[in-house]
Amino acid sequence: MEPYEFPKIHSFPPMYTQQPNATILDNQLGSWCDIILSYCEYYKISSITLTGTVIYSQFDDLDITQLPPVFENKAIDRAVNDEFKSTIFRHLIHKSKKAEYINAKSPEAGVLIYWRSLVDWANLIHDFVENTGQSGTVLTVYELTKSEDSGLPADLKNFDYNMLVKVLKNVLIKQGKAQILMSEDDPEQIGGVKIV
Amino acid sequence: MTSTVPSAAINVWQPVNINRSNRPVLKDDEEIVYIRDNVGLYQGRVKIVNRQSGRVYLTNKRVIYIDNKDIKKSMAVDIDRIYLAATIDGFLRSSPKVKLYVNVEEDSKGGSKSVSLFKSLDWVCKICSFNNHLDSNYNLNNLPRCVSCGIPPQTKYIESLQNREEETSNGLEERRDDQCTKCTFINHPSLRYCEMCGSELKSSIPEDLRAKLHSSSAPDINDEQGSFNRLDIVLEGEESYSGDAKYVKLSFRTGNEQQFYTMLNEILEKRRWEELQSRGGVNQGAVKLNNVEESVRIKESGIYRLQLISEQTRKQNEMTLSSSLEDLEQLMYKAQDLLKLSSSFNSFIKPRVQYNVKLSALTVSKTSKIYHEELARHLSEYLTNYKLVKSSAMITLPDLFADYNRYLILTQGFGMELVTSEDFGTSVECFEKLSLPVVLREYDTGLKIVRPKFNDDYSAIIVNHLKNQEVQFKFNKLKQSILQSFDQSFDQDDYFKTGYKYFKGSTVSEISEHFTWSNDITIEELKKLVEDGLILIDKTISGTFYFINKITNYDFDQEREHDEQLKQEVESQLIKEQAQLEASNWGSLEPIEFQDVEYDSPAMKELKGLKLT
Numbered sequence: 001m002e003p004y005e006f007p008k009i010h011s012f013p014p015m016y017t018q019q020p021n022a023t024i025l026d027n028q029l030g031s032w033c034d035i036i037l038s039y040c041e042y043y044k045i046s047s048i049t050l051t052g053t054v055i056y057s058q059f060d061d062l063d064i065t066q067l068p069p070v071f072e073n074k075a076i077d078r079a080v081n082d083e084f085k086s087t088i089f090r091h092l093i094h095k096s097k098k099a100e101y102i103n104a105k106s107p108e109a110g111v112l113i114y115w116r117s118l119v120d121w122a123n124l125i126h127d128f129v130e131n132t133g134q135s136g137t138v139l140t141v142y143e144l145t146k147s148e149d150s151g152l153p154a155d156l157k158n159f160d161y162n163m164l165v166k167v168l169k170n171v172l173i174k175q176g177k178a179q180i181l182m183s184e185d186d187p188e189q190i191g192g193v194k195i196v
Numbered sequence: 197m198t199s200t201v202p203s204a205a206i207n208v209w210q211p212v213n214i215n216r217s218n219r220p221v222l223k224d225d226e227e228i229v230y231i232r233d234n235v236g237l238y239q240g241r242v243k244i245v246n247r248q249s250g251r252v253y254l255t256n257k258r259v260i261y262i263d264n265k266d267i268k269k270s271m272a273v274d275i276d277r278i279y280l281a282a283t284i285d286g287f288l289r290s291s292p293k294v295k296l297y298v299n300v301e302e303d304s305k306g307g308s309k310s311v312s313l314f315k316s317l318d319w320v321c322k323i324c325s326f327n328n329h330l331d332s333n334y335n336l337n338n339l340p341r342c343v344s345c346g347i348p349p350q351t352k353y354i355e356s357l358q359n360r361e362e363e364t365s366n367g368l369e370e371r372r373d374d375q376c377t378k379c380t381f382i383n384h385p386s387l388r389y390c391e392m393c394g395s396e397l398k399s400s401i402p403e404d405l406r407a408k409l410h411s412s413s414a415p416d417i418n419d420e421q422g423s424f425n426r427l428d429i430v431l432e433g434e435e436s437y438s439g440d441a442k443y444v445k446l447s448f449r450t451g452n453e454q455q456f457y458t459m460l461n462e463i464l465e466k467r468r469w470e471e472l473q474s475r476g477g478v479n480q481g482a483v484k485l486n487n488v489e490e491s492v493r494i495k496e497s498g499i500y501r502l503q504l505i506s507e508q509t510r511k512q513n514e515m516t517l518s519s520s521l522e523d524l525e526q527l528m529y530k531a532q533d534l535l536k537l538s539s540s541f542n543s544f545i546k547p548r549v550q551y552n553v554k555l556s557a558l559t560v561s562k563t564s565k566i567y568h569e570e571l572a573r574h575l576s577e578y579l580t581n582y583k584l585v586k587s588s589a590m591i592t593l594p595d596l597f598a599d600y601n602r603y604l605i606l607t608q609g610f611g612m613e614l615v616t617s618e619d620f621g622t623s624v625e626c627f628e629k630l631s632l633p634v635v636l637r638e639y640d641t642g643l644k645i646v647r648p649k650f651n652d653d654y655s656a657i658i659v660n661h662l663k664n665q666e667v668q669f670k671f672n673k674l675k676q677s678i679l680q681s682f683d684q685s686f687d688q689d690d691y692f693k694t695g696y697k698y699f700k701g702s703t704v705s706e707i708s709e710h711f712t713w714s715n716d717i718t719i720e721e722l723k724k725l726v727e728d729g730l731i732l733i734d735k736t737i738s739g740t741f742y743f744i745n746k747i748t749n750y751d752f753d754q755e756r757e758h759d760e761q762l763k764q765e766v767e768s769q770l771i772k773e774q775a776q777l778e779a780s781n782w783g784s785l786e787p788i789e790f791q792d793v794e795y796d797s798p799a800m801k802e803l804k805g806l807k808l809t
């Protein structure tokens with residue numbers, strides 16, 4: 001897989017310093033959010049820590065430790081400091097609303113990156129279930145994300161469990177299109193999903 | 197302890213008037229010269245009881261003792277009474293003292309009569325028959341000499357004259373007030389001087405009134421003596437003196453007797469000189485010679501003594517030399533040499549900068565009302581001619597102050613009066629009022645600068661400069677990469693690879709250098725631009741760098757297009773250079789030299805014009 005090609009602004013040294021002017025800073029944060037989103041989309045990254053370390057990618061053959069770091073540019077010897085990183089993420093979460101903490105109580109656990117919106121994800125799942133004629137049947141999480149021969153679209157392959165929970169809870173259940181059955185072994189885990 | 201009433205002491209000591217703040221009330225023309233605390237009094241060899249802790253005021257007329265405990269015990273000695281002073285060194289528990297030798301009348305009953313006379317007297321010299329005049333208050337023991345021949349009159353003769361005067365004044369009735377006592381000419385009653393001989397006439401004021409006036413103006417010693425021992429002077433023992441002379445002693449418990457002694461001596465010396473002058477013993481225009489300081493007695497012996505003596509002579513010589521400098525003529529003479537000397541230094545300060553335009557020197561005097569305005573004009577003239585020649589130029593106030601003064605010295609040499617910071621401050625404030633081509637501006641941080649008036653905003657200039665820097669960088673980088681593609685060994689040591697890795701932006705010092713500003717100014721200007729969002733900062737451990745704003749609405753595609761154009765420009769430039777080298781006949785063998793060239797291509801111009809929003 002070709003490494004991600006960062007936009008030109010990623011090689012612009014002032015990007016790595018928090019700018020004092022408020023307007024510029026806003027633009028700067030916007031640029032960073034764009035970079036993060038397109039970076040995550042390219043590598044199908046669903047969650048990332050506040051320091052920029054990739055937690056989960058849908059590409060199971062991808063070594064996530066070998067990815068070019070998003071907050072660093074070796075060519076110009078620049079890196080975003082941790083303080084500015086969390087500023088960028090706060091902007092991404094609260095202003096752009098393109099990310100969410102995995103666990104709001106412990107932000108250091110990382111954030112989910114919504115390079116595709118939750119509604120779009122929900123539609124994808126719903127369409128898949130409907131198209132395969134499985135409406136109303138209880139499906140396991142495995143069937144929804146891992147199964148090889150059920151016509152699962154590539155986008156849903158290896159779909160992040162955390163993301164799936166978000167999609168189900170925040171969109172499909174609220175829309176009344178899904179029901180969740182909790183696992184008998186672990187009441188925290190979803191055992192089965194019924195989508196109508 | 198037998199306490200006695202001293203006979204001489206009563207004659208010497210006089211009561212003192214003291215004001216409410218316990219300081220002596222001074223007489224006319226009297227002034228305090230020296231004050232010393234912790235002083236005790238001795239009459240001769242014995243202490244005076246209850247006068248052992250007080251302050252001594254040395255005035256030009258008296259030595260006043262003010263007791264610290266009881267101010268009623270205060271008393272004074274007239275300077276006129278003192279004819280000699282001496283110091284006694286302290287020894288073990290005995291404090292240093294100053295001995296004052298005083299005149300004590302032999303005959304204490306007729307004190308006023310024998311010591312001085314309050315009326316003036318005329319006497320005729322027996323030798324040359326010159327008619328001398330004797331001022332009032334003269335001393336019979338020390339009569340002045342004849343003004344004409346310099347022979348002193350006999351005391352007896354003066355006394356007889358005095359007696360006669362008294363007799364005549366007693367038997368006044370037979371003589372008229374307006375009759376001259378000398379030539380017997382009867383003058384008009386309103387005249388004060390005889391019309392014939394010019395001698396003073398007896399005034400027509402009634403005798404008793406005159407007596408009253410007289411007694412009030414001059415305190416009569418007789419009166420004081422009338423109340424016997426009013427000062428209540430009690431001695432610790434029998435009054436005794438070492439030697440015949442009578443003296444009192446001041447015991448300085450906390451030292452510093454030497455200073456008192458020298459000051460007292462000065463006063464005595466002055467007194468004597470004045471006395472001599474009043475007696476006519478001094479030629480007109482005569483100058484008093486300062487006594488050579490009394491040489492300190494040398495107690496040591498042997499080689500050390502010799503050393504001390506030579507040291508003393510050396511000191512004396514030094515004093516003579518330094519005192520001779522006080523002579524004004526001497527100084528004027530030296531001034532010529534000094535001027536010569538200072539002008540010889542001028543060669544050392546040959547101006548490094550050549551000032552092509554000669555400014556007329558400021559000739560207004562410092563006290564003039566228009567001085568500050570003229571100085572402001574001169575400053576502005578100086579600035580516009582030398583300092584602020586570039587449109588982007590500006591200068592901080594301290595720099596201007598230093599440079600201007602330096603300029604004054606360089607153009608007008610030493611001896612030129614420099615501009616003070618106060619005058620300078622007032623003058624620069626005048627710039628606006630006088631509508632001069634330079635203005636004073638203050639940044640938020642308080643930094644003050646002076647700059648040409650027409651240029652009010654430097655932001656465009658700075659942004660353009662930053663933009664140019666980047667284009668320049670790209671141009672050089674492209675050139676280098678093209679050269680490298682031809683010649684692999686071109687950048688063996690990776691100098692250009694590291695140097696042109698990426699555009700590092702501009703630092704404060706680079707910008708300062710380019711605009712020839714001081715760093716303070718650059719920092720202020722950049723700060724303003726950063727706050728306005730026109731430029732961006734890049735803070736790293738290696739420093740702070742400044743960039744144009746590429747974050748907001750910047751078209752990177754357009755930049756890429758320009759880069760393509762730039763590449764072509766570089767190629768054509770290289771071909772041109774190559775052609776030149778070949779034409780110059782030695783080129784082809786030599787490797788193509790790489791130079792950071794100032795280059796201004798159409799593409800670059802366009803880039804420069806890239807509009808920022």
